[in-house]
Amino acid sequence: MQKPFFKKRTTSFQRKVYEEVKKIPSGQTRTYKEIADLILHPYAFRAVGSALNKNTDSEVPCHRVVRSDGKIGGYRGGSGEKERILRKEGAIR
DNA sequence: ATAATGACGTGAT
DNA sequence: AATCACGCCATTA
Numbered sequence: 001m002q003k004p005f006f007k008k009r010t011t012s013f014q015r016k017v018y019e020e021v022k023k024i025p026s027g028q029t030r031t032y033k034e035i036a037d038l039i040l041h042p043y044a045f046r047a048v049g050s051a052l053n054k055n056t057d058s059e060v061p062c063h064r065v066v067r068s069d070g071k072i073g074g075y076r077g078g079s080g081e082k083e084r085i086l087r088k089e090g091a092i093r
Numbered sequence: 094a095t096a097a098t099g100a101c102g103t104g105a106t
Numbered sequence: 107a108a109t110c111a112c113g114c115c116a117t118t119a
Contacts, residue, residue, distance in 0.1 A: 013116060032101055036115090047116040049100045054117085067101070074100025082100085 008056075013041070017051040024064040027090045031068040049074065064091065 010018070016039040024030050032052075036045040045068075052062045053076065063082045067073040075082035086092045 011117075036101090041115080043113095044115045046099070046101045046114055050098080050116065050118095051100095053100050062100080065100080069102070072100095076100075079100085 013039075013044070013047065014051040014054070016041075017048050018055060018057065018060045021052070021060050021062055021065060024061055026061070026064075029064050029066045029086065029091045032065055032073070033068045035065060064089075 017035060020035050020038045021030070031045075032048045033045045035048050036042055039048075041047070048065075052060075052065060053074070055062055063075060063085045065073065066086075072079050072083050072086075083092070
């Protein structure tokens with residue numbers, strides 16, 4: 001079933017971010033910068049974070065997006081939760 | 094239209 | 107190696 005796509009009214013920028021994040025396979029991570037590059041907004045890495053922050057769609061594995069400096073990065077449910085999930089998927093450690 | 098905000102990045106200290 | 111200050115951008119108030 002297709003889920004309604006007009007519920008949340010996302011901006012095109014956000015959609016690009018989400019679509020790109022959806023492509024990240026389990027067990028892998030991607031940096032905010034990389035996502036920015038992939039959607040052709042090489043300098044919008046900050047905005048990518050903001051977009052993911054607003055995201056609530058569980059189809060988007062936003063926990064797989066980490067910082068470029070090696071740190072875990074933020075997460076709506078707390079960075080601890082994020083790290084836990086990543087370890088569970090075998091993406092880190 | 095302008096200012097503030099934030100799940101970031103990088104170079105300097 | 108850890109912090110800080112400043113820069114970048116889209117979104118929101």
